[in-house]
Amino acid sequence: MTAYTTFYLSGIIGKEVFDTDGEAVGVIKDLLINSIPGASNDSGRQIVTAVKLKTDKGFDHYSFEYFSIQKERERIVVTCKELVKIPEEDVLNGMALVENILDKQIVDLNGRKLVRVNDIRLVKLSQGTYPLAVDIGIEGLLRRLGVSQPIKRFLAIFRINIPAKFILWEDVQAIDFSNLNIKLSKSYSKLHTLHPSDLADILEDLGKRSSMRVFSALDEEKAADVLEEMESHAQVHILENLPVEKAADVLEKMPADEVADILDELEDDRAEVLLKEMETESSNEVRELLEYEDDEVGSIMTTDYLSFPASKKVEEVLLELRNKKPEAWELYNFFVTEKDDELIGTFDLRDLVVAESSHRISEIMNTEPVFLLDNQKVGAIAELVSKYDLLAVPVVDDKHLLQGMVLIDDVVEDLIGERRTKRKSR
Amino acid sequence: MARVGIDRKNFFRRVAMFLAILGPGIITGSVDNDAGGITTYSLAGAIYGYGLIWTLIPSFIVLVVIQEMNARMGIVTGKGLADLIRERAGVKVTFFIFLGLLFSGFGNTMTEFAGVAGSMEVFGVSKYISVPIVAFLVWILVVKGTYKIAERIFLIFSVSLLTYVVSAIMGKPDWSEIGSSIIRPKMAITTQSLAMVIGLVGTTIAPWMQFYMQSSVIEKGLKIQNYNYTLIDIVVGCVVTVVVAFFIMVACGSTLHPQGIVISQAKDAALSLKPLAGNLAAYVFSFGLFIASIFSATILPLATAFFICEAFGFEAGLDKQWNEAGEFYVLYTGILVISALIILIPGAPLIAISLWSQVINGILLPVVLISMMILINNKKIMGLYVNKLTNNIIGWSAVIILVALSLALLVIPFFEKKG
Numbered sequence: 001m002t003a004y005t006t007f008y009l010s011g012i013i014g015k016e017v018f019d020t021d022g023e024a025v026g027v028i029k030d031l032l033i034n035s036i037p038g039a040s041n042d043s044g045r046q047i048v049t050a051v052k053l054k055t056d057k058g059f060d061h062y063s064f065e066y067f068s069i070q071k072e073r074e075r076i077v078v079t080c081k082e083l084v085k086i087p088e089e090d091v092l093n094g095m096a097l098v099e100n101i102l103d104k105q106i107v108d109l110n111g112r113k114l115v116r117v118n119d120i121r122l123v124k125l126s127q128g129t130y131p132l133a134v135d136i137g138i139e140g141l142l143r144r145l146g147v148s149q150p151i152k153r154f155l156a157i158f159r160i161n162i163p164a165k166f167i168l169w170e171d172v173q174a175i176d177f178s179n180l181n182i183k184l185s186k187s188y189s190k191l192h193t194l195h196p197s198d199l200a201d202i203l204e205d206l207g208k209r210s211s212m213r214v215f216s217a218l219d220e221e222k223a224a225d226v227l228e229e230m231e232s233h234a235q236v237h238i239l240e241n242l243p244v245e246k247a248a249d250v251l252e253k254m255p256a257d258e259v260a261d262i263l264d265e266l267e268d269d270r271a272e273v274l275l276k277e278m279e280t281e282s283s284n285e286v287r288e289l290l291e292y293e294d295d296e297v298g299s300i301m302t303t304d305y306l307s308f309p310a311s312k313k314v315e316e317v318l319l320e321l322r323n324k325k326p327e328a329w330e331l332y333n334f335f336v337t338e339k340d341d342e343l344i345g346t347f348d349l350r351d352l353v354v355a356e357s358s359h360r361i362s363e364i365m366n367t368e369p370v371f372l373l374d375n376q377k378v379g380a381i382a383e384l385v386s387k388y389d390l391l392a393v394p395v396v397d398d399k400h401l402l403q404g405m406v407l408i409d410d411v412v413e414d415l416i417g418e419r420r421t422k423r424k425s426r
Numbered sequence: 427m428a429r430v431g432i433d434r435k436n437f438f439r440r441v442a443m444f445l446a447i448l449g450p451g452i453i454t455g456s457v458d459n460d461a462g463g464i465t466t467y468s469l470a471g472a473i474y475g476y477g478l479i480w481t482l483i484p485s486f487i488v489l490v491v492i493q494e495m496n497a498r499m500g501i502v503t504g505k506g507l508a509d510l511i512r513e514r515a516g517v518k519v520t521f522f523i524f525l526g527l528l529f530s531g532f533g534n535t536m537t538e539f540a541g542v543a544g545s546m547e548v549f550g551v552s553k554y555i556s557v558p559i560v561a562f563l564v565w566i567l568v569v570k571g572t573y574k575i576a577e578r579i580f581l582i583f584s585v586s587l588l589t590y591v592v593s594a595i596m597g598k599p600d601w602s603e604i605g606s607s608i609i610r611p612k613m614a615i616t617t618q619s620l621a622m623v624i625g626l627v628g629t630t631i632a633p634w635m636q637f638y639m640q641s642s643v644i645e646k647g648l649k650i651q652n653y654n655y656t657l658i659d660i661v662v663g664c665v666v667t668v669v670v671a672f673f674i675m676v677a678c679g680s681t682l683h684p685q686g687i688v689i690s691q692a693k694d695a696a697l698s699l700k701p702l703a704g705n706l707a708a709y710v711f712s713f714g715l716f717i718a719s720i721f722s723a724t725i726l727p728l729a730t731a732f733f734i735c736e737a738f739g740f741e742a743g744l745d746k747q748w749n750e751a752g753e754f755y756v757l758y759t760g761i762l763v764i765s766a767l768i769i770l771i772p773g774a775p776l777i778a779i780s781l782w783s784q785v786i787n788g789i790l791l792p793v794v795l796i797s798m799m800i801l802i803n804n805k806k807i808m809g810l811y812v813n814k815l816t817n818n819i820i821g822w823s824a825v826i827i828l829v830a831l832s833l834a835l836l837v838i839p840f841f842e843k844k845g
């Protein structure tokens with residue numbers, strides 16, 4: 001006899017359980033595990049703790065300890081020595097495999113996407129019974145329909161294999177559960193390992209309630225990054241349903257131009273409420289940007305940029321950068337301004353790094369920088385960026401005062417669009 | 427705001443461009459008048475004159491009620507109907523529904539290609555030329571196409587709906603007779619006329635529409651605040667469906683019926699119009715049929731492939747590569763190609779095909795509707811927005827009537843044998 005037995009959830013759900021005398025005691029409806037995969041009460045390994053049985057007296061959870069699952073000639077036989085109910089609290093803390101995982105969507109942390117669970121593979125070891133993997137392949141579907149074996153045998157004649165698709169239990173983050181005792185913010189801890197843009201895609205594909213729940217569980221920094229990556233109607237959905245304080249906190253963590261973009265999509269009342277709730281400094285920046293028309297350069301520029309007086313020395317600037325630790329995109333381009341923020345030159349990271357530390361900025365700067373006007377049409381940006389190979393373009397008003405900069409990141413979709421049409425028209 | 431980015435999301439995003447101009451309800455209503463619909467309305471008009479026009483009124487009410495429920499479910503849950511059914515009903519019920527949906531997808535797509543073949547034959551183009559070309563163009567449009575092309579095609583389509591008004595007026599119908607036949611329907615209840623009524627209702631309320639409606643609402647990102655707007659959109663869409671159906675029945679009822687001309691396909695209707703209402707009326711009628719067929723042949727296989735993938739958790743969407751979403755592309759291409767090929771078989775039993783796809787629709791529809799009624803009354807899913815009493819009364823009576831009609835459809839042949 002082997003030391004372990006593997007079986008499928010579909011293989012034991014609906015099975016009749018017999019006691020030691022061979023009398024039927026009930027039908028298996030569900031299996032309970034001790035914690036939620038991917039949540040912080042995730043003990044690393046979930047173990048089956050109870051069986052939900054339908055008996056003459058109705059539905060109840062019974063301790064798994066007294067159950068035994070055996071394979072006899074490819075057939076699974078479940079016996080039970082004694083029916084012992086588990087405390088209600090354990091039911092609430094645990095998670096039911098059929099109710100919360102089977103047929104539901106889960107996040108495949110390894111493949112970074114939502115998948116639907118067709119079956120669950122479990123293993124029985126001497127220490128206990130554990131879920132091993134979820135089956136998301138066609139074979140799982142056929143097994144559920146009860147036609148897996150005949151179809152496999154039939155296809156084997158033609159040497160066709162049905163490829164199995166499994167996701168290891170460690171890579172599973174459950175999404176759809178509602179019975180929770182534990183704190184929401186802790187339920188999705190594994191999701192934090194995902195890139196914001198992957199997470200944004202997953203949230204968009206989730207139902208409305210689940211996406212709100214998962215989003216609310218993210219910390220503000222992560223939430224801001226994820227929100228930035230979402231499609232606009234998904235952003236609107238999130239901001240309309242999040243509590244105002246939390247929404248404002250998240251928005252404060254985002255660049256002002258992105259916030260302006262999102263608020264523009266919201267209904268005016270809601271946008272105003274959010275702006276009021278935000279800190280004045282952040283909300284004022286956003287309000288300025290909201291003044292611009294949709295198709296004006298000002299509407300997509302960022303107001304977070306770095307500018308220096310021409311008299312500064314290279315070493316002073318480098319030191320300042322080290323202390324300030326700016327975001328990566330703030331280093332795309334540096335601006336040189338006079339007292340009223342008048343733009344007189346630009347320089348980039350290369351200029352700075354290759355220069356002697358005692359040089360002044362006035363010696364290394366480009367005195368005839370390419371710039372955009374804040375009320376210019378956005379269509380002009382793509383051409384300028386691709387023509388001069390710029391990562392960021394300064395934006396000035398009609399008095400040539402620096403207002404912000406436009407990043408290539410914000411126009412890259414337009415650039416791709418332009419390329420594509422060019423290629424097509426050829 | 428100023429993000430004019432290229433759309434990279436799934437297929438509904440592409441279709442969503444249509445929807446930005448016209449709402450989900452109007453699209454669904456227009457696709458509803460496909461080749462199968464036009465055929466059934468023509469037959470009803472030719473055989474019973476204006477006698478069955480009254481059926482459009484109850485169809486309209488049921489159509490509005492059902493689509494409103496789909497829209498509400500989509501808005502509240504943000505989940506497709508396929509998703510919800512799979513999550514609540516498990517694999518077996520889902521498998522049954524989607525096997526039916528797949529067959530009906532095949533059947534309907536074949537009917538569309540039969541429509542293409544028939545309408546082009548009126549213009550003297552052989553089906554061996556028209557069907558492969560159309561199938562290829564549709565495939566290219568969907569897999570490689572852009573919004574702009576699809577948009578223009580849709581515009582042509584919606585204009586082509588007007589052609590039925592033109593053909594109807596050319597037939598110089600007797601409006602007062604039409605009016606009185608709607609108010610005081612006179613219909614001999616025979617097995618044949620009952621089968622016709624089932625056909626009319628079945629073609630107006632198709633199972634795939636429920637899935638399509640719900641997904642379009644989600645893809646458009648509609649919110650509960652837009653609910654009133656959505657309702658208007660649905661009503662307009664249903665009016666479009668019913669008005670077009672009305673004019674087709676009038677066109678055939680005023681010309682073919684008095685002459686006692688028996689037809690079996692929409693193409694026959696067009697051909698029979700020639701001597702009665704002139705060449706132009708016939709061409710106009712065929713053109714409408716042609717465009718309607720192409721439009722539905724574009725949407726139907728795509729939607730069917732998409733819902734099946736949604737229910738069974740396969741990756742789907744035109745933004746995915748072949749190696750990512752293999753099942754989706756195989757399904758989509760398979761439905762399109764196989765349907766076109768079957769229509770090309772010399773002497774293909776076109777009438778039997780359209781009859782059988784209607785039977786499958788008829789059996790599937792109550793199952794889908796019952797699932798919907800259960801889902802929409804579930805507080806866990808719908809929260810505050812579960813059905814109100816009036817919704818439930820109309821919804822369940824619609825289910826009961828449709829089940830009764832479908833059962834009648836199955837029982838009728840036995841009576842006919844006896845008789």
